[in-house]
Amino acid sequence: MSFRMRQFITRNQTLLLRLACAAGGLMIFARLLFDGWRDGGLFGGPVNPRVHRTEEMLAWMAYLALALALAVFLYRNRKLLPSNWVVGAFGVALVAEILGHMARSRSFGEVPLVVVNLLQIFGAAAAALTALGLPVYFRGIQRLARLASKRAASEARLAATTESSLDAIFMFESVRDATGELLDFRFTFINRNAETMIGQPRERLLGARLGELFPNVYQDGRMAQLRSVVETGRPLVVETTASTLRSKGVPAFCRIHAVKLEDGVAVSAANLSELKQANQEMKRALAFNKAIVSSSPFSIIVADLDGTITAVNPAAARMLWYGAEELIGNNIALLHDQQEIARRARTLSQELMRPVSANSDVFRQKALLGLTDENEWSYIRKDGSRLLVQLIVSAVEDETGAVIGLMGIAHDLSERKQLSDSIYHRAHHDPLTGLPSRSLLRDRMEVAIERGKRFQSLFSVLMIDLDNFKRVNDSLGHQAGDAILVEVANRLRSCLRKVDTIARYGGDEFVVLLTELRSRSHAETVGRKIIAALAAPIVVGNHEIAVTASIGLSMFPDSIEPDELLRHADVAMYRSKALGRNSLAVFTPGLGRELMDKLKLESALRTALDRDEFYLVYQPQVSLKTGQLTGVEALIRWKSPALGLVMPGDFIPVAEETGLIVSIGEWALRTACDQIAQLQLDLRRRLNVAVNLSPRQVHQKDFQTMIESALLESGLPANSLEVELTEHLLMRDSEESLEIIERVQALGVKVAIDDFGTGFSNMSYITRFRIDRLKIDQSFVSRCVDDQNSLAVTTAIIALAHSLRIDVVAEGVETPAQAAVLRDLRCDFAQGYLYARPLSLEGLRAMASETTKQSVLESI
CATH class of the missing domain: 3.30.450.20 (PAS domain)
Known part of the structure; x- marks a missing residue:
């Protein structure tokens, strides 16, 4: 029998047994019917031989099916069924019945009657014995049925279990x-x-x-x-x-x-x-973590909850100068200062509102709360030396999340502290002189103010500005300037006490904070002492430089805020410069009013351009040879509704300081080009216009573009425009200035030097720049008649300019005698009150028309 057939029978034995029993029962029932038919008691009449053979065949099939079913059933459950004698009696009865049936049907031929009777006796006896044992056997069959049911349930559970x-x-x-x-x-x-x-x-x-x-x-x-x-x-x-x-x-x-x-x-x-x-990933992670811990530059110490050290990494041993075996087993308190532990215990007791013991308990408390504790501690090394560290203590947890130990990670703060101190020093001190910077000065001023308010004490702020220091940088170079600043810083230190502060405020400005003063006069005494200390020449290379300083002084409690103290000292310092420099000025309420006036002017100046409060006037320029009008200088004026007429000498310095001069200067240039271009069209004659430019305006990136735009929009010929620059502009950043002048002259615009001769330099720069005109300052022109020195300077300037083929314009000509001297010196052009005061556009139009008519008449 194949495996699949046996497997089918095993799996379906119950079904097969039921089918066999059903077939056997059906055949026995058919046998009874046919027996009744054959004996004539049921239907009567003779039996057809074919029907009889069919009945015999079905009967045999019924017996065989029943026998097979019982055999399978009994064999499969032979160990479970009790009373095997009942089964044997039933088997004898069944065999006797089969043989009796065969004898009666003459299947073996003629059988003696005695044999037939004996078969019936044996069958009856076996049937009686089976009947007597059925009650006992029935109980066994019931138990077998229950076991079969349980077995089926177990098999179902087993199948479900294995499948899931x-x-x-x-x-x-x-x-x-x-x-x-x-x-x-x-x-x-x-x-x-x-x-x-x-x-x-x-x-x-x-x-x-x-x-x-x-x-x-x-x-x-x-x-x-x-x-x-x-x-x-x-x-x-x-x-x-x-x-x-x-x-x-x-x-x-x-x-x-x-x-x-x-x-x-x-x-x-x-x-x-x-x-x-x-597991492999965990092993790799553990190995990776172990490698990190071992190679970590930070000290890592693991301890149990009692503070006993259980593990350390190599960095910890190196940091503490212990061997790892020397640390393991000791308490972590061994590595700490007991006073620090006691202070930490007091802090934690207040923070946690419960007593904390002054021992390793200070490291455990926050870890038990699931918090990380980070503080600065002093580690005590093996030799007793101390090491400042940043210690982070966190909890070590098991797989359930329960805290089983502590881990402390520490890094050395000594180098960082040194670096921090260095960074702090650099951030709060001037790298050149080593003096405190503005930020540190302000901190100390705030401390002085708080002490002054508490103890009603006096202190003073001195603003010190070196006079004409820019000339040193421009003539000797910045290295010489730096050397002077260092020497000035040293001299200032020598004048002050240790409780005082001296700071480099910027460039060539220094600020001194004098604290714990006995009187106001004490501060003035220190200021004069500083002026005397700076009076001695400073040797730089082969040069001896005389350095002077203008000092402004403000007092507390006259001023009570840091910015106010500095501002008032600055105002006083500018007053010192106005008084002739190299002096000390003390801030007074009067100077404060001047400051307020300056602030008021600055505030009004910021909106003046938008409100169209500026206008131009024109100073005529005439030829000293012909007396004819050749050009004009455009001069700006400001008429403020609040301040009235404000002259350029009052608002131009403020505009320079605030940067407003750039937009104001551009307005003046564009307006002058527009008005003179229209005047040329009206008069049908050429008229040059000169416009003063600020150094800040000239150094704007779009300076050339702005000039081109003004000429293009106005229609003024480029050779009718002249821009006036100062000597200071040429001395500062001379290479950049040369490039600017060349770009402007490439447009066809003329370049003039205003106030020539007043700059602090030799005049060699004039040979480097292609200048079109020089304007002699009126300070020389006004004294050229009576002062031989002024006459000599004026003569030299004219001769130098003509030798370089540069035209000369004399400013501030007010008398015929001055005009005659200039004419004798062959000066080219002049301007001043002798010819006309600054004119409005209409006045200029009238003067130009008159001179044009006069020129026509003279030509006739």
Whole structure:
């Protein structure tokens, strides 16, 4: 019989038994009917021989079916059924009945009557004995039925369990040869997970041989292991990579458990691939963490909750100068100053509102609350020296989250503190002189103000500005200027006490904070002492430089805010400069009013351009040879509704300081170009216009573009425009200034130097720049008649300019005598009150028309 047939019978034995019993019962019932028919008692009449043979055949089939059913039932449950004598009696009765039937039907020919009677007696006796044992046997059958029911339920539960199991479950029966040697195993059961892992359907596997489907079980030793389980009965438990089972497309790592099952084996395989991968990743993570801890530059110390050190990393041993074995087993309090621990205990007691002991308990408290404790501590090394560290203490937890220890991570703060001190010093001190910077000065001023308010004490602020220091940088270079600043700083230190502060405020400005003054006069005394200390020349290379300073002084409590004290000292310092420099000025309310006036002017100036409060007037320029009007200088005026008429000398310095001069200067240039271009059209004659430009305006990136735009929009010819620059602009950034002048002259615009001769430099720069005109300052012109020195300077300027083919314009000509001297010196042009005061556009139009008519008449 094939495996599949036996498996079918085993699985469906109950169904087959029921069918056999039903068939046997049906045949017996048919036999009774035919017996009644044959005897004539049921239907009467003779029996057809064919019907009789059919009845005989059906009867035999009924007996055989019933006998087969009973045989199968009794054999399968032979160990469970009691009273085997009842079964034997029933079997005798059944056999006697069959033989009696055959004798009566003459199936064996003529049978003696005695034999027939004996068969009936044996059958009756056996039937009686069976009837007597049925009650006992019935109870056994009931018990068997209950056991069958339980067995069916257990099988159902087993099937559900195996199907839902995460393990792959296989059952095999042994395949042996004729001699009984175990050759292979045949699949008899697999669950769903096994079907998935093996990658083949159950229909193909059930009944198939393991070795035929998977020959590699011979090579990897798996067949030998299963054979050993069957032959020895010892279970097999092994963790290995199963070549026949797959997990995510690769051979699965499994825990295989095999046990003997009758003449076969049951195998369960738990897929450990993901667990193995997780373990490998955990091992790698642990190794990685261990490597990090070992190579970490930070000290790492692990202790239990009692503070006993259980582990240290190499950095901790190096930092503390201990060996690791010397630290392990000691309490972490060994590494700390007891006074620091006591202070920390008091702080934690207040913070946590419960007593904290002055021992290792200070490190444990926050960790038990799930908090990280970070503070600066002093570690005590093996030799007793101290090391400032930043210590972070956190909890060490087990897998349940319970705190089982402490971990302290510390890093050395000594280098960082040194670096921090260095950074702080650099941030709060001037790198050149080493003096405090503005930020540190302000901090100390705020402290002085608080002390002054508390103790009603006096202190003073001195603003010190070196006079004409820019000339030193421009003539001797910035290195010489730096050397002077360093020497000035040293001299200032020599004049002050240690409680005083001297700061470099910026450039060539210094601020002195004098605290704990006995009187106001004490501050003035120190100020004069500083002026005297700076009076001695400073030697720089081969030069002796005389340095003077203008000092402004403000007092507390006259001024009570840092910014106010500095501002008032600055106002007083500017007053010192106005008084002739190299002096000390004390801030007074009068100076404060001047400051307020300046602020008021600045505020009005910021909106003046938008409100169209500026206008231009024109100073005529005439030829000293012909007396004819040749051009004009555009001069700006400001008429403020609040301040009235404000002259350029009052608002131009404020505009320069605030940067408003750029927009104001652009307005003046564009307006002058527009008005003079229109005047040229009206008069039908050429008229040049000169416009003063601020150095800040000239150094704007779009300066050339602005001039081009003004000429293009107004229509003024480029050679009718002249821009006036100062000597200071040419001396500062001379290379950049030269480039600017060349770009302007490339447009056809003329360039003039205003106030020539007043700059602090030699005049060699004039040979480097292609200048069109020089304007002699009126300070020389006004004294050229009576002062031989002024006459000599004026003569030299004119001669120098003519030798360089540069025209000369004299400013501020007010008398005929001045005009005559200038004419004799061959000066080219002049302007001043002798010819006309600054004119409005209409006045200029009238003057130009008049001079044009006069020129026409003279030509006639």
